Every structure is written in structure tokens, then in C-alpha cells.
Amino acid sequence: MAAAKQTKAPGRQDSIRRILESLEKRYRADFRVPEEQPVLETLIYAICLEDCTFAEAETYYQRIGTLFHDFNEARVSSITELSQVFVKSPFAEWKAFRFRHLLTHVFESFYEFNFESLLRKSNEHANRLLGRIPELSQFARNYTMRHCVGINLLPLDDRMRDALAWLGLGTAGQTPQRTASALKSIVRKNEADRFCGLVRCLANDPLLIRVLDSEKEEDPRPVHEVTTAVERLEILFTETARRKRKSTAGGKTAAKKTAKKTAAKKTAKKT
Template sequence: MAVVKKTKASDLHSLCKKLVALLKKHYKPASHKKDKAVLETMLYAVCLENATNEQADAAFERLHESFHDYNEIRVSTFAELAECFEGMSEPDARAARVRSILQYVFEINFDFDFEPLRRKTMELAEKQLQKIRFLSSFIQLYTLQKSLGAHMVPVDDRLRDTAVWLGLAPPHSSTVEVAEFLKSAVMKADTAIFCEYGRCLALDDRLTQIFAKTKPPEEGFDLDDMLTRVEAVLRTAKKAKAAPAAKKPAASKSKAAAKPVAKSAAKAKAKPKPSTAKKKKPR
């Protein structure tokens, strides 16, 4: 049995490449070719955490359309900002993160330019991001990966559950710990594409309950059968999507239709017939 802690880095690299090749047959992630500014990248990460690309795009668009500019967002209430994340997980927490990011950037620069972060060393950039209140590890790692080109794997709750199920991280690992395991398992050149397809798998609504609720063995899931297990759940998900909705039996319809007829017949039978007898005229 192969577990992640005892597997060579080269074997993990090869296995992750095969996983991506398999996922490419089933998913087409939305691509964002245009690079965002550092501040926009951070705000988009708030929208993307535990959400699909489509959900994140919609929330990011609502955030910009609902307010005049970043300063208006900065001084808005949590309740007002949370409306932009309606229907998503933890809307209040997302609102708090958006406002704290904008407040921090404005207080150090008196504007909303955070591009100087790109020119910092990795260590200094990490330290600066850690000063921002309410910022999750996912947002920090996503910003470092996208804005500084760092070898980082941003991990949210959904990707953590999936990585554990795949066997790429030990059971009961935190998002920060899983990010470290995946960083070792995926080569820097493959990080972006692994994240794209890994998130597609992790956020597939047909599979999220499997990843979250399947109890892992004490030593973790076996890496030797990882690809086989992925193929199996994808086949199951495909069948579930293709299965037509069950139709009600025709007999029940005919019975239901027969009831009003029977009632009508009973009423007709009970209805008294008009009398044909002639009334006598009074003398």
C-alpha cells in the first residue's frame, strides 16, 4: 500500500500528471487569460474560495456593479457587501475579507494600488499578506501564485477533502498542511493546471459528498488505486446525470381519472327523476 508520506517525489509528480490527464477527459475549466492586478486578484480569491469559477465570476461582477468604486466598498457595511455573495457559503466572512483587504491597502498607500507587492521577496510578501485581518490561507497562497508566480497550491476546504480522498494528503490535515503536501506532489510548472482541474473535481456537485463524508483509513487512502477510484466515481457521476427522471405508472393515472367518473355516476343515480303524474285541479 502506497501512502503519500512514504512515496517518492518523482512518483508523486508522475501520478499527478496522470490525474490531470484523466480529468481533462471530463472537465473544461473556465480560463482567465487576462492577468489581474494584485488587488483584483485578492478580491477574486475571496469569491473563488469554496466556489466554482462561474460562481466566483458572478460574485466578482456583482461586487463591481453594486458599488461605485473601491472606496465605497471599503466604507460599506458587512451586510451590504454580503449581498454580493448571496447563495454562496459564508457570505458574511467573504464580506469581512473584502473590506479588510481594501482597508489595509488604503491605509498603507492612501489609494488602492497594491502592485508593489510584486517587487517584494517571497518572504516579505508572505509577511505582508499575513498582516491583513480575516485573510484565509487560500487567499494568501492564491495571491502569491497568481501575482508573484510562486510555487504554491492554494487549498480551500473542498480541495482539502478531495486531496485526502485521493490519498495525496493524510487524513485530518488542515488546508495549510494539504497545501504543503500538494506543493511537494506537483512540479512548479504543473501547478496552475493541476489547480484548475483539481478544483473542477473538488467542486463537482455530484461528488462533493463522497469526498467530504467518506471515512479515510487511519493511514490514509492508497495512492496505488487512486486513478482507478477516480475513474469509478466519474463513471458513477456520469450515470447519475444521464439517468432520466422516473415516470409515474400509467395505472395510477387511470385510477385517479376513474374516481371523478364514479362520483358523477353516483350523483346521477342519486338524483331524483322528475314526476310524470298529473296534478288534480281543485274543484
């Protein structure tokens, strides 16, 4: 059994390497390297980032400072008001709900908006303290434990879990934590940020989201093989490129038609 496991792991590692190479070609401009931030700000960014693209998370995070004078003003704001931070997100109210709970918990615990005391705790104690924050998602906890405390974790959200299942690296319907746990020994520690970042880019690609929604209608738990992942990615990306070309061509055709109509009107007026 041990020998079989040793043979299997390198195969999956090679598949992951090929998948990441394919994703990097496609999403190089969309990928972001996590920035070092204080604990509270990391938690807030994690709430912004969950089930979203990097660009969307940056917009939400910056909008907090634009819409509110400080964290205290945000803390006493209504969910409706806080939802404006996450406008256009299908999870706007949930994000607002978690954001306000986080600010309230930190302020009532320390009488200031500072959570750096977490860094002086043991790993187990730090995880326990994060678990006391009402409504905080497991993704936000894991993201903070990785980027602030330095624990080797793969912070996965629901969309990333679904993308990994489509790649054949997870099981549809299982929790993101179980998917992460199964991959932890296969994804190298120094590759974890790159792995999570590129998977996030794929997970939030509108075309993949449509593919996943279509598959779920036919089978709630479709099974995919990791050995065909790169080929399926190529098909997906080719379809995306085809749609873009079609959209561009359609736009040019419409512009030409408009120009012809305008020219015809001018000619008619002259006559």
C-alpha cells in the first residue's frame, strides 16, 4: 500500500504542475501575490476575497475607506449600508454581515480595531480565537492563519472547491476544507500561494461558472479525471477566445451598420 501511494503522489504532482502552467498562461495578469497586512486588515480582505476575483476584492477593500470615515463608522452602520461596499456581488449581504460581526467582535474584545495580539498566541490558541468571531467563514480563518500566523494551509472557498472538482483534484459536494486537506500533502508549501491564486482565477472565470452550472443540472456530483484536466482547460480557453472574437466582430459589424445609416441620412438630407 505504501509503495502504491508513493507512485500515485508524483503522478498527481505532475498533473498539478501541468495544470498550473496552463492556468498561468491564461491568468498571469489576473493573479495577485498576497500582501503582508495586520491581522484585522487580513481578515477584512479575506471577507472581500471569498468567492470573488482578486480585482473584485481589491475594489471592495478600497471602497471601505471611501464609503466610511473609519472602522467605527462601519461598525455602527446597517447591513444595507455595508452592502454598498460589496455592490454587484451575489454575496453582498453575507459579506456585509460578516464584516460588521468582525468589527464588532474585535472592538468589544479589545476596545480598539487592533487584533495583533493574535500573533503572540500559539497556533492552536490563535485558531480558537478566530473561531470565536461570529459568522466568520472557514475560508477567512484559514486565509488569516496562513498569511498572518504562517500555518501551511490551503485556504479554499466554495468556488475554488468546485473548480478543483472539475479539474479532477477534488470531489464535488465535499467541503472546501476536506478538499484542501486531501491536497495539502501534494501541493508543495512554497507553491501554495501560486496554486490557490491561479485556481481562484479559474474558479471565477464566467465561462467555467456556466460550465459548472450546466453540469450540475445534468448531474449534481459529476466526476472528472485529473489526467484530462489540461485538455479540458484548452477546450475551455479556446471557447473563451472564440466568443471574444465573435463579440469583437459583432461590435465592428454594428459600428459599420451605424456608420452606413448615418451616411445614408446625410445623403438624404442633401438631396
